[in-house]
Amino acid sequence: xxxxxxxxxxxxxxxxxxxxxxxxGFNQYGLHRDDCLYETEDVKEAIRRLPRKLYDERNYRIxxxxxxxxxxxxxxKEEWTKYEEDTKYLEPYLQxxxxxxxxxxxxxxxx
Numbered sequence: 001x002x003x004x005x006x007x008x009x010x011x012x013x014x015x016x017x018x019x020x021x022x023x024x025g026f027n028q029y030g031l032h033r034d035d036c037l038y039e040t041e042d043v044k045e046a047i048r049r050l051p052r053k054l055y056d057e058r059n060y061r062i063x064x065x066x067x068x069x070x071x072x073x074x075x076x077k078e079e080w081t082k083y084e085e086d087t088k089y090l091e092p093y094l095q096x097x098x099x100x101x102x103x104x105x106x107x108x109x110x111x
Contacts, residue, residue, distance in 0.1 A: 018083045027081040028074040029065035034058075034090035042101060046093035054089055 021027065026036050035058060037043050050058065068074060 021083045021086070026065075027083075027086070029061075029068050030075050030079060030081055031061050031065050032058075032081055032089065033086050034088055035061055035065075037090065042094060042097045043090070045097045046090050049093045049097070050090070058089075 026033075039047070047055070047058070074080075
């Protein structure tokens with residue numbers, strides 16, 4: 001897993017995608033898309049598997065966003081997470097967890 005380089009930005013760039021990304025508002029708090037995922041059991045396990053540095057960076061972004069939200073402020077525009085630079089850091093871990101769960105379900109179904 002250490003050889004994986006997180007994909008930056010969208011697979012397909014579009015003006016509509018950028019508009020929707022900016023409209024969502026989480027980028028104004030410095031959050032990444034993967035910081036905002038609904039925490040299902042798969043997502044929780046993927047977060048647990050993150051390397052310490054990524055885990056700490058994620059927690060820092062979330063704590064900063066909570067603080068900004070409580071004070072009803074946002075980051076200066078130059079510090080917003082940009083659509084083209086949003087790192088999908090959780091994606092490989094989540095794919096691995098989902099694949100393992102599906103394999104386990106298939107195994108249990110057959111045996």
